[in-house]
Amino acid sequence: MDIPPTGRLAPSPTGAQHVGNARTFLIAWLAVRQAGGQVLLRIEDIDSPRVKPDAAQQAIEDLRWLGLDWDEAPVVQTNRLALYENALARLREAELVYPCTCTRSDVERAASAPHAEHAGPAYPRTCVARRSADAANLDGKVFSWRFRLPVTIPEFDDRFLGKTTVDLHRDEGDFVVWKSAHAPAYQLAVVVDDALGGVTEVVRGDDLVPSTPRQLLLYDALGWTPPRFAHVPLVVGPDGRRLAKRHGDTRLATLRRQGLKAESLLGLLAWSCGWIARMRPVAACELIPLFRWETIPHHPLVLTPELLDSALRLQV
Numbered sequence: 001m002d003i004p005p006t007g008r009l010a011p012s013p014t015g016a017q018h019v020g021n022a023r024t025f026l027i028a029w030l031a032v033r034q035a036g037g038q039v040l041l042r043i044e045d046i047d048s049p050r051v052k053p054d055a056a057q058q059a060i061e062d063l064r065w066l067g068l069d070w071d072e073a074p075v076v077q078t079n080r081l082a083l084y085e086n087a088l089a090r091l092r093e094a095e096l097v098y099p100c101t102c103t104r105s106d107v108e109r110a111a112s113a114p115h116a117e118h119a120g121p122a123y124p125r126t127c128v129a130r131r132s133a134d135a136a137n138l139d140g141k142v143f144s145w146r147f148r149l150p151v152t153i154p155e156f157d158d159r160f161l162g163k164t165t166v167d168l169h170r171d172e173g174d175f176v177v178w179k180s181a182h183a184p185a186y187q188l189a190v191v192v193d194d195a196l197g198g199v200t201e202v203v204r205g206d207d208l209v210p211s212t213p214r215q216l217l218l219y220d221a222l223g224w225t226p227p228r229f230a231h232v233p234l235v236v237g238p239d240g241r242r243l244a245k246r247h248g249d250t251r252l253a254t255l256r257r258q259g260l261k262a263e264s265l266l267g268l269l270a271w272s273c274g275w276i277a278r279m280r281p282v283a284a285c286e287l288i289p290l291f292r293w294e295t296i297p298h299h300p301l302v303l304t305p306e307l308l309d310s311a312l313r314l315q316v
């Protein structure tokens, strides 16, 4: 018999949760609940300069409003620095990371290869010859820790996308696992949290596909079993770009104030995933038996004002 999965919802309080986040959270929650598994909630608040006050509480209220629940007290990343430091120490001892004193403009100047607009240039390995003990002899310079990429980057079998490869040597190169003195990078914190939480199933937006091979390298380096990954399409505006302010206010808190009922939004989302044939109000728990991976379209959901309006008009 299969062991029930453990999944997680991981809102980032760097901004308000919007319709796109809601769709991904719904898919993540249903996948685990249908299989009789546990759901964890984690507040990803280590990106401190961008974290907005009250956004964590707001995210929790948004999830509750949607009818999504979780089984343990929320994990808050800023309370877990010691765990991340411990993982970094293990990577240092194994000489899998090295201290890098390059600034962003150093990297841009030194990188000659053309690079994807979103990713920035691949790190040119200026500091790769350093040993981890060299961190003590950097004359007080600010430094980050970078993970030394192996020649072969792991391929992974995405539950939604199938076999997936990312050329990390072109896309960032040796990646940052620790940003500065007390600032773990997202990649390391997420791996520590998921591994220690016993997470077996990660469902998230497909903008995070390039993170997955990095995280798989960290799982391997730290001797942990990785979860299964599923990356689902994002919600975009009519211009095909990722949902943002320019597409109007699609924040859940705002829509709620405008009178949108959670069941109406869930109706729109469930219809967009092919779980119900026509848009109608539906509760999150009613969707548990209806959830299917196979019916979720492989293209982004285009959220037009008309579509949002039709949800607003649904009678609950």
Ligand SMILES: [Zn+2]
Pocket (backbone or CB within 6 Å): 099, 100, 101, 102, 125, 126, 127, 128
């Ligand atoms: Zn460097």
